[in-house]
Amino acid sequence: MFDLTGKRALVTGSGQGVGAGIARALARAGATVAINDLKEERARAVVDSIEQAGGRAVVAVFDVGDYAAVESGIAAVEQAIGPLDILVNNAGIPQGMSVQPFRESDPEAWRPYVDVNLYGVMNCSRAVINGMCERGAGRIVTISSGAGTVGLNLGVSPYAAGKGGGISFMRHLALENARSGVTANTVAIGLIDNHTDPNVTAHMAKQVPVGRLGQPEDIAALCLYLVSDEASWMTGQTLELNGGSVTT
Numbered sequence: 001m002f003d004l005t006g007k008r009a010l011v012t013g014s015g016q017g018v019g020a021g022i023a024r025a026l027a028r029a030g031a032t033v034a035i036n037d038l039k040e041e042r043a044r045a046v047v048d049s050i051e052q053a054g055g056r057a058v059v060a061v062f063d064v065g066d067y068a069a070v071e072s073g074i075a076a077v078e079q080a081i082g083p084l085d086i087l088v089n090n091a092g093i094p095q096g097m098s099v100q101p102f103r104e105s106d107p108e109a110w111r112p113y114v115d116v117n118l119y120g121v122m123n124c125s126r127a128v129i130n131g132m133c134e135r136g137a138g139r140i141v142t143i144s145s146g147a148g149t150v151g152l153n154l155g156v157s158p159y160a161a162g163k164g165g166g167i168s169f170m171r172h173l174a175l176e177n178a179r180s181g182v183t184a185n186t187v188a189i190g191l192i193d194n195h196t197d198p199n200v201t202a203h204m205a206k207q208v209p210v211g212r213l214g215q216p217e218d219i220a221a222l223c224l225y226l227v228s229d230e231a232s233w234m235t236g237q238t239l240e241l242n243g244g245s246v247t248t
C-alpha cells in the first residue's frame with residue numbers, strides 16, 4: 001500500500017522541519033520529489049540526504065508567495081522530472097514568528113502571513129491544477145494549523161487567517177474538481193518539535209494531551225496516505241493531527 005513508484009511530487013518549504021520529513025517519506029515510497037525552499041542550501045541538503053538514502057530528488061528554489069516565480073519554478077521542475085502528480089503545500093510562516101494582539105497590530109504586518117500561508121497555497125495549486133485535471137489524476141495536500149480551525153487567545157490572528165483561508169480554499173478546490181481524479185485535503189497540525197530550546201520543548205509538550213510534541217514523521221505518515229492512489233475517496237477534508245490538542 002501507498003506505493004508512489006513513478007510519481008512526481010513537489011513539497012513546498014521542504015528545506016527543513018515538517019516539509020523535509022514529508023519529502024523524505026514520499027521519496028522512500030518511490031516518488032521523485034522536488035524540494036522547494038527560499039533557501040537553496042537547505043533544499044540542497046535535503047536532496048543530498050534523499051539521494052544518499054537511494055531516492056530521487058531535485059532542488060526547486062522559489063518564493064511560493066510570488067505567482068510569476070511559482071509558475072516558472074514549477075515549469076522548471078516539470079521540465080526536469082516530468083508532470084507533477086502530487087503537490088504538498090507545506091511552506092508557511094509558522095505561528096512563533098510574531099505574536100501580537102490584533103488591537104495592537106499594524107495592518108501591514110498581516111501581509112507576509114497572507115502572502116505565504118494563503119497566496120502561497122493558491123499560487124502553487126493554480127500552477128498545477130490544470131495539468132492534473134487534463135491527466136485525470138492528482139493529489140493536493142495543504143499543511144495548515146489548528147490555529148486555522150479553532151479560535152485561540154494567543155495573538156496569532158494574521159497567521160490564523162492565512163491558515164484558515166487555505167483550509168477553506170482547499171474545500172472549494174476539492175469539490176470543483178471532484179470528478180477529475182484530483183483530490184484536495186488539508187492536514188491541520190498541532191505543535192511540532194522544532195528542536196530549539198529543550199526547556200521550551202518540555203514546557204510545550206505538557207500542553208499536548210498525549211504528552212509530546214509532534215515530529216515531522218507524524219505528519220508525513222498521514223500525508224503519505226493522502227497522496228496515495230488508495231486515498232481517491234478522500235477529498236475536501238480537513239484532518240486534525242495534533243496529539244489530541246484540538247478535537248472535532
Ligand SMILES: NC(=O)c1ccc[n+]([C@@H]2O[C@H](COP(=O)([O-])OP(=O)(O)OC[C@H]3O[C@@H](n4cnc5c(N)ncnc54)[C@H](O)[C@@H]3O)[C@@H](O)[C@H]2O)c1
Binds near residue numbers: 012019091093116191
Ligand atoms: N512548527 C509548528 O509547530 C507548526 C504548527 C502548526 C502548523 N505548522 C505549519 O507547518 C508547516 C511547516 O512548519 P515548520 O515548523 O516545518 O516550518 P519551518 O519554518 O521549520 O520550515 C519552513 C520552511 O519553509 C521555507 N519557506 C518559508 N517561506 C517560504 C516561501 N515563501 N517560499 C518557499 N519556501 C518558504 C523556509 O525557508 C523553511 O525552510 C508550515 O505551513 C507551518 O505553518 C507548523
